[in-house]
Amino acid sequence: MMLPPILLETTAHYDELLKHVQGFIYPNELNLLWSVLIVCYPYITGLVAGAFIMASLERVFRVKSLQPTYRLSLLTSLAFLLVAPLPLLFHLGHPERCFEVMMTPHITSPMAIFGFVYAWYLMAVLLLELWFDYRKDLVEWSRTATGWRRLLYSLLTLGVRDVSLDALRFDDKIGRAITIIGIPSAFLLHGYVGFIFGSVKANPWWGTVLMPIIFIFSAMVSGIALLMFLYLVTCWLRRVSVDMACLETIGKCLLTALVVDFAVEALDWIHRLYIADESLDVLVLLASGRLIYSLFVMQIFMGMIVPGLALAGMIVYKAGVKMRQMVYFTCSLLVLIGIFAMRWNVVIGGQLFSKSLRGFTTYKLELVGQEGLLTSLILLAMPFVIVSVMIHLFLPRSEMAARPTSPAIQN
């Protein structure tokens, strides 16, 4: 029987896919559906949550050495949050119907909760906290700045120009309260992303109760690393001297989060190996086969063990300032790549094996195209562009050293 010409063209694509199938997969599993874009989604969301936790350390737990990065972490969180839904949107078969998730949510679906958690986090937590924190400065800048900047700052004051001591005290109180609400919200934001995967009982690689916890800790690891990276790069570009006390504190936080993250993921594996249910054979084959490079080399060795040892070394070994900065910088990069590999292993790895537990399919990352490498690179670069603009507009050089707080508020 003759196939229509359009189908004949694509059969080569399927032949190619079929060549890479190992063992038996259900016929519908040939096409891997959640692409690199869905790898970017939990990656970016994790960076949001992690960066926010660092802000809360300063604000709620009063880790004063983190003052220079307080605003940077909030701005970072916001920049990445703005981009977070884009990979999901680009992935949808019908992006034009995306608002149905919020208009007619199906409440048994963890994905339907996305709209609400996202809106809550963006509007009730981040924007509010930033606004209260920046109110005094916005009023001041709207007086001192010129041109379009003056207009922007005036607009952002939302017409509230009261900077009396009482008002500022109120701002501070509210800001702190929002941060306190923000901590569980950040956990919710990323814990729920973990739950999207953890709730899939059909997939033994995903369907574990530890998944939200693993996601939360890996989010903290990646967020802290991102903050470290951005702080160093911003200081270097602006030729501002790095506040070493702040950097050391970030380093210690990163090490702590890294150790906990490693422990939780190790627990997951120990549990799997000990329980040894019917899925173990295929998962071991997956880890030692198709994921060997991204799991053992990228995620565990380069992303956890090497930076972990280096960070621990920084506590024991008193190196010079330049050297320490370079080590921290390298660690932050390694961790950022390692966590990306972790997301890859979860999202792509979970689709490489068949739910029949009898074989493997393959994933071919396309270069261009709606869900290709180029799209994901652009999406990953976007928050960095946004955060640079934000730093330029809202983080004057003088603030990189220490957060200005009016003495009147402190009493």
Add this chain to the structure above:
Amino acid sequence: MNVFKNATRRQALSALGRVAAGLAALFTVKHVKAAVQGAVSTPAPKGYDPTAHQWQMAIDVEKCIGCGLCAEACKKENHVPKEPGYFRTWVERYIIKKPKAGAMVMHGEVVMARGETVVDSPNGGIGGFSPSAVPKPEILKSFFVPKLCNLCRHSPCDQACPVGATFRSPDGVVLVDWKYCIGCSFCVQACPYGCRFISPVTHTAEKCTLCYHRITHGLKPACVEICPTGSRIFGDLKDLSPSNPLRKFYENRKLQTLKPHLGTEPHVFYAGLDGEVR
């Protein structure tokens, strides 16, 4: 803050009332919209009462000869893309090998009843199966298993859909409203049986509907119609006549479902199923 300071109790109550009324209106609109969507988006004829039926399919594994006509008929009937990777129903071949010489005996005892299981389903079984690569003397036994949507009572796909585009109809069929589906693929991930795919034509989720456009008109699903051996048994559980093939099958055979440990409660029952089938 002043608004709240100066408000009287009456004003506060009325404000609350207005909010409640707004929420109620939103709720109603949502449900009316859902009802309209439901009414227009299934291919059932006017006057079809989904509560009067309970459609089910059962599989007699021992009768399947692996001709693959069912999978082919399904693709034609439902305009399923012809490429591999898109199937509403398919047939799997299981070959269970004899245990390797030596594996049979350990410390003088027989320890292995059978050897490795080899499964395949080339192009979903369409066009039948060519002889297996496993040499005949090594084969302990082999059989075919037709697969389709398992019509789960606790369907994970339905649970996972973020917009409610997939739903379990009162007549037992799990359907997808392709005019409503956003194409997120979460349901495909959630289905433990690999029964769903994203159509490259509509970019929405697709699956077996038991040929809803046929059964609601009193016809049989295409796969049942074409099966030469009667391996697929289809009927309405609410049809109490003694000639109902489904009832007879349920009465006379020992039945099993796929992956029962997942608690999905499939409503496609298999007779003669081997434990190797997942």
